[in-house]
Amino acid sequence: MSEPVSRVAPTVGATGPAPRAASGRMLVSAVLLLAAGVAVPWLVGSQLMLTLMTQAVIYAILATAIGFLIRQNGLTSFGHAAFFGLAVYLLALNGKFDLVPAEVAVLAAIALPAALAFAAGLVIVRLPPLAFSMITLAVAQSLHELMLRWRELANGDDGMPVRLPSTLFGFGVELFQSPSTMFVVCWCALVLVVLALAALSRSHFGVLTVAIRENEERARYIGYQTLVPRAVVFAISGAIGGLAGVLFALYNAFATPGALHWSLSGEALIMAVIGGAKAVWGPPLGAMVFFVVKDAVGDLTEHWPAIIGATLIVVTVMLPHGLSGLVERIVRRLKDNRP
Amino acid sequence: MIQIVNGLVYGSFLYVLAVGLVLIFGLRRVTNFAHGGFFMVGAYVSYAAAVHLGFWTGMVVSVAALALFGVLLDRFVFRPLSKEEPIVTLLVTFGLLFVLEDLVRTIWGKDFISVAAPDALAGSVMLFGSQFPVYRLFVIGVAVIVALGLALWLRATRVGLYVRASSVDPVTTGMQGVDTDRLSAFVVAIGTGLAGLSGTIAGPLMALSPSMGGYIIIDCFIVVVTGGLTSFTGAFVAALVIGQFHNLGLVYLPEVASVIPLLIMVLVLGLRPQGLAGTGK
Amino acid sequence: MNGSKRVLLSIASAVSLALALPGAAGAAKEPLKIGVPTALTGTYSALGDEAKRAVEFAVNEANAAGGADGRKVEVRFLDTEAKPELARQQAEKLALEGFNIMTATIASGEVLAIGPMLNRWNAMFVATINKANDITGKQCQARLFRVNRPDNSDAAVVQPWLKTRKEAKWAIVAADIAWGRNSGESFKAAAGATGKSVVSENYPPFGSNDYAAHIRKVLDSGAEGVWVALAGRDAITFARQAKQFGLFEKVTTGGVSFTTDGTVKVLGDVVKGIHTIVNYSATLDTPANKKFVADWAKAYPGEAPINFQGETYIGMQIILQAVKRSGSVKPADVAKAISGGTFETILGTQVMRKADNQLIGPNFFGLVEEAGGKLQPVIKMTVPAELATPVPDGSCKL
16 A cells, blocks of 8 residues: 555546645635535525425435445445435434434444445445446345335334434434525535545545556556455445435434335436536536426426436436536536637 | 246246346346336237237237337437446436336326236146146246247357357457347347237236336346346246245245345355356456 | 503504405405325326326316305325325425315325424325324324224224124235235234134235235135235236136135225226225215215216225315315314314215314225126125224324
8 A cells, every 4th residue: 555646546537736726626615515505595585495405405415425436436336225214214213212312323324324335345346346236226125125024113114203302413403304404404414525525536545446446456466455445435335325314314204115215226326327426526416406307397297207207318318427527528618718 | 836836937927028138238238227118018019909909919019019119229229328338328228217107107097907818828727736827827838938939049040149249249249240230239129029028928917007117127137137147048047046936935935035036136146246147247 | 551542543453444354355365275295107196196086076176166165276286106205295395385285195104204294384184095093093193184994994894794704714815015914914803803713814015926826825725715905006916816816716805905996997807706895985875975976977977986086085075164164274274173073075974083183984895796887896884983983092192
């Protein structure tokens, strides 16, 4: 691990301004975005808009998790609902059985998916990509079946409420249940997650994992450990999925096996790819756009599947690098056109 | 005993559907999430045709229509997208699935449809001392014919040779002068045609609905992946094994029966990541 | 405030009131806005469609008669795909858009997810299809009502029916979901109480494609009767396959949600002679129901309302009567008028029990046979309301 980063840098993504300036820009963007998010509830009066945006942001976080895995490991998870739903059920079950304080449960709901992802990752990240994907699907579906059948534990398909205490981390629980405040919470979580992942992807670790993604053998021959970094990426991806599940559970206060179903994993995957996994901020953008468009079309007609499906086809064909690819192209063109 | 035969029936049905997916993946390297949708369209087309023309004509119409659809699909979706990342085509097939479901729902409505077996197959025979529907034996028969047909075609014809070569190494095969595009169209057509066939067979077994694809697509993928994505023999073996153990699970271990296919897949992938008969790419 | 000022104030208010009154009488009343978050696509879309038609029928009928208490009735449908997470999202949208009197959702899980939110959204919900006991039990809410027969009501009518049956050995085939398991358990209890034995229990997964294993087990078990708790797609798939194995010829078959008006329409002769719990039937002989069926046939020629549609219509009847009684369309007022109220429905006079917001009503058992030239479940046994709607078990704390 003592080799200089530059040996593996050339094959990795964007070369740009010096690292210092780039991270400075990142921080500024993050601060601006955070400020914008805090301002939104004042600017947007409609509770309806705010609740939709809150839910869009929660899915954006899940999509970010999936996108990060694609970007750093080149692996596609067909079962990310496992982490999401696991977190939801952990909170629900803790609410029912009162095992630990809710704050501990929240942290556990992020840590446990991460731990499981790491352990499983040590085994499965070595597999060919499609085998990996199918196993993630299998694990998530098995969890779904478990929660569906184990009625005494979690009430099966009828679902169970998530009981929360009156305060959480010192805040009143209404903070997490009123659209205007919960939007700010979720938005801040999203921005911080994206910031952290962006920083991570520029770090030695991030560059290393991309190098492993591109050519695992070469990285190994150079002398790097290739298994643990990949498992760590999977763990981080699992943790973020768990975070999305936590926010979902706090806001919706209800757990059903649907939170573990492959259709949720599939939708989140679509969101991530539409946004474009090349950029860390691509998947959340894709998620929010997809969510808003699906909602708007659903408002208009019950034939929304045909419209959404057709749109998905067109967008994917025209923008293989997703929306973030499009944005980057536009930005680059604007830069090139600058006098 | 009779339960073994029951397992054979479900496995046979899965095989006919799964092998279509194998054909498509083998040549175009595409994870086709819309395959369940093709299955569903095949069921509806054969039902619609059968209402006026009878079951057998309905079957032919369905297979032909789906095969034609496959040609178009290959030409306008798989071929142009073959240069992109596979995830792009995957997403397109998702979109296609949405569209197909809505289209069928609009044309044929939301109500379930149940199809009776054709008169020739409507009876039952005594098998191991109990009454067994002829139709289920028919399903096994179809799978056997498809398996034999494919095996013969692949091994005994020139086109079959090209297909086998292409599924092992598409680049080299192309370099050898094989028109891989025309070949792909042909093979994808057979793949979708088989989806149409399995949809037709499904009619007298299960309820038709626009979302019926969702009920078998996971099992279908499990069969394909377990068998080794590009192997026809692998798919055959996997389908029969999974069908059998799933059914035995229903009889003896009902609590876990629904995850048995998943477990088998994980086990196989764990021991042999390229699947039972996969070639490792 | 001193005396003269007070007098001045009273005169002023009296004058302004007098001026305002004619204006108030002339101003248009606020419309009644009904929100329907239901399955318009996906696995349950057939049922969602049935519910939609029933609501539309009731809304059109009300508007044609001058509206609900003089108010125009508006309705808005949003797709939940029968997914509880989506149902919550869509219900919130409907509530915030003003369609805050909601009804006709398909899956119990959806209603249970929506229930706790009703206060937060200033909305109310009338369940017309959902069977989970918890809706009026452990998870009851002040603004959540149910008009249809819940699981425990279906359970209560199995015993009287089973007592009339000669078959001694029974098998169970029930979907491995909450509802199916509940039905299986209550059948077992009823069997025990009537001296029958259960020789085979089968709980195939929801969405199974092949029931051969279970059919075989039932046939091998020596059962003389089989109780089937499968619905929708499962019911149709099972019936078709069971027919091929000759199950219905060999074994007496009874069930719940298995041979409803809907599935009988799809399967036809395949399910002739099967016994079934009937929550509502167009063949019910009350004057109000006959009128309803006749009006329905006018609106949808050649059709008779099926079970979910009858129950959803009852829900709409209650909403409309409550709106009139309370003189308001605010969910809090309407909910107050519904709770503990007595209503005239197509099943007669019914009371919405105050203790748990469950509508008290009769339940029925029927047989699939020809009636009026059509194959349908025909009612053979009526279980009166006192027996058919069990008393609250105390789990609901309203």
